[in-house]
Amino acid sequence: MPQPPKRLTPSNSALDLFGSEVRRYRALANHSIKQLADKIPYSPSFIGAVERAESHCERTFAEHCDAVLDTKEALAHLHDGLFGKKKDGFPEWFRKWPTVEEDAGTLKVYEPIVIYGLLQTEDYASTLLFGDREAIDARLARQAILTRTNPKPPRIIYLLPETVLWNDVGGPEVMRAQLQHLVKAVGPRLSVQVVPNGAPHPGNEGTFTVATLLGGEEIAFAETALRGIMIEDREDISRLKERFNAIGTQALPVGMSVDLIKRTIDEKWQ
Template identity: 35%
Template sequence: MNDALRAAMVGTGHTIESLADRVGVDRKTVARWVNESRIPHPRHRKVAATVLGRPIGDIWADTSRRREPTWFRPWQEIEREAVALRSYQSVVLPGLLQTEAYAREVLAGSDVIAPGDVERHLASRLARQSILSRDERPPHFTAVIDEAVLRRPVGGRAVMRDQVRALLTVCQAPHIRVHVVPSTVGSYAGLNGPFVLAIGPERRAAGYLDNQLQGQVVTDPDDVAAIMTAWENVRGEALSHWQSTELLTEMVETWT
């Protein structure tokens, strides 16, 4: 349970019902904050902390942020506030869709991350995934992945089988779409590398480019426009969502 939230509510005399009324959410939502340690949307976090008269960090300690390197924090804030995320990956699955076992193998296979830091980075990556399952306005997430990603035996057959099954499960969510660029496609913009586009609440766009050492947040309008052009290219080469789910279903069998 979120003991810090519960203590703040007891100290101010608030119940689940009264806090829900003040914040403007359903009582079931607040009950999840208390009993399941769900993290509210940043907007609701701010209102709730004000109502309870406590700093946000005292109630919802941002542990995932403290685990992240300094250079990643600007993108983490953009990711949290985004109303839409568009991710293209040609080598591995997007971090927001990785299972624990798959993510551990990806992180452990890097020579950049020290073996003793793998679990810390893993915990941070898994914590970030909560934005896709939060109750209040999760971002619309569209992922385009190259078919080669699904055929690379990261962690072995069992890990890949569970990972592809997990992809099929998230594909059922109305705000998540996965598209696969088939191996029959020749040269296309995705061969130049992975990227993520984030659309913020005020329709402001930002991009994120990754490399072996650290990522780069892109906000220059011309650079963002170039990434958007690349997105249109990779999305245009990909199968439809339903065709992609059919391919994923076939891939489960290949890893069985």
């Protein structure tokens, strides 16, 4: 028996309001999600995620829906009003990367300062984003790929220095919940490995992620002091992969990393 659609509260967030309107116009046009997907260049799973307020979308998505559902540009107009220059809560330089995450089969991540965005709790993200509701919702919506069923969630290999576990973001209660969440996230498709403090490694030049798409293409993302940049040059990606592997040789195995995280919770954040 099919599951009833997720109940949305449009007043909760911009994503909820936009998703509820996409669903409403689709229903008024007597289209199923699959029927709509057959007419626009987006998958049923992506349309469903937008309707459930679990994923951001670009303005072009709204434009395609407007054309098929005969909304007289209502969704594009709503998209402009809700998101405008904020581009769904993401800065301009980042807005293409969530689409890469959605298309990825594997994500290799190194984050030297804070917990990786796809694994942040709401309170942890809220502290980092200074309570910006749009940005918080956008970051949390990216996490929908971790629980999707078709296609499978990306395989995530996440490396972080031990010092990330010590950095106070939001106080003991927030940190305790965040590290507990990190432990629970570990599974067959998500590994977390901690580099012990003091271990020499070439990971002192900032955050980077290497994505391998389902079709085999590789794209990377690296952050600078000013902004992040997407990287498609093969030589640059090869160098990042070598750096990732070198950092990984200094990291603890997953089981020992989980034990270290639990020990840090007990010793520092109780």
